[in-house]
Amino acid sequence: xxxxxxxxxxxxxxxxxxxxxxxxxxxxxxxxxxxxxxxxxxxxxxxxxxxxxxxxxxxxxxxxxxxxxxxxxxxxxxxxxxxxxxxxxxxxxxxxxxxxxxxxxxxxxxxxxxxxxxxxxxxxxxxxxxxxxxxxxxxxxxxxxxxxxxxxxxxxxxxxxxxxxxxxxxxxxxxxxxxxxxxxxxxxxxxxxxxxxxxxxxxxxxxxxxxxxxxxxxxxxxxxxxxxxxxxxxxxxxxxxxxxxxxxxxxxxxxxxxxxxxxxxxxxxxxxxxxxxxxxxxxxxxxxxxxxxxxxxxx
Numbered sequence: 001x002x003x004x005x006x007x008x009x010x011x012x013x014x015x016x017x018x019x020x021x022x023x024x025x026x027x028x029x030x031x032x033x034x035x036x037x038x039x040x041x042x043x044x045x046x047x048x049x050x051x052x053x054x055x056x057x058x059x060x061x062x063x064x065x066x067x068x069x070x071x072x073x074x075x076x077x078x079x080x081x082x083x084x085x086x087x088x089x090x091x092x093x094x095x096x097x098x099x100x101x102x103x104x105x106x107x108x109x110x111x112x113x114x115x116x117x118x119x120x121x122x123x124x125x126x127x128x129x130x131x132x133x134x135x136x137x138x139x140x141x142x143x144x145x146x147x148x149x150x151x152x153x154x155x156x157x158x159x160x161x162x163x164x165x166x167x168x169x170x171x172x173x174x175x176x177x178x179x180x181x182x183x184x185x186x187x188x189x190x191x192x193x194x195x196x197x198x199x200x201x202x203x204x205x206x207x208x209x210x211x212x213x214x215x216x217x218x219x220x221x222x223x224x225x226x227x228x229x230x231x232x233x234x235x236x237x238x239x240x241x242x243x244x245x246x247x248x249x250x251x252x253x254x255x256x257x258x259x260x261x262x263x264x265x266x267x268x269x270x271x272x273x274x275x276x277x278x279x280x281x282x283x284x285x286x287x288x289x290x291x292x293x294x295x296x297x298x299x
Contacts, residue, residue, distance in 0.1 A: 034276070
């Protein structure tokens with residue numbers, strides 16, 4: 001079983017507009033909302049692939065009730081941790097010109113009791129692969145994820161939470177290039193990834209946007225590139241990568257196969273209308289086309 005953890009759940013609201021201009025008035029052509037937060041998006045992708053997955057997430061207030069109802073209607077198994085605060089909203093504005101603008105609310109603080117309940121839910125499920133994704137709630141200690149991680153685990157977060165999580169020695173961390181630069185101060189993604197491996201990560205998988213993925217482990221490094229650059233909604237692409245990593249770890253696949261799946265699934269997410277959606281036809285086609293090359297060994 002794969003278990004995802006989302007301590008800062010959200011109701012994702014997506015607006016579609018002709019284009020986004022500062023100081024302008026915009027007519028929204030379409031509004032869509034669904035349960036969100038990075039761990040929930042990962043669980044949704046895994047569910048679409050037929051994987052055995054449970055999403056552990058927080059929910060509070062009327063917005064939290066809407067989140068639990070929507071994910072239940074989607075058929076994704078979930079273990080909800082009730083909280084006193086109101087679940088946050090995130091807003092994505094998609095323009096026909098290809099622009100993607102995100103507005104992310106910070107979310108409510110969790111009490112010590114609520115954080116303990118979240119940790120208890122993780123222990124209760126005894127996952128084969130544990131995924132901790134997204135921002136920590138306001139007021140949470142930077143080591144919040146480190147207290148949850150154990151066994152075969154994936155950490156997808158940024159800043160102080162990413163650095164603190166390395167103490168738990170996650171099997172994989174998945175920053176994007178900017179997040180990696182922020183925590184290491186290095187411009188070279190491969191050199192920066194090697195620093196995180198030295199600091200405790202079993203492997204570092206770096207999202208390079210349209211250039212694909214870079215994976216650095218203690219035994220080798222690989223670059224995986226898509227066959228074509230896609231245009232669409234990129235907000236769930238990183239979550240699709242994490243879903244592929246979790247599936248690959250659960251199947252004990254070699255790194256080139258894991259990366260091939262991750263790049264193909266990331267592209268399929270770009271073609272999906274909302275974060276957590278994937279174009280399965282594109283995914284299956286792209287699996288045969290992703291180019292994976294070993295990186296030369298470093299001195």
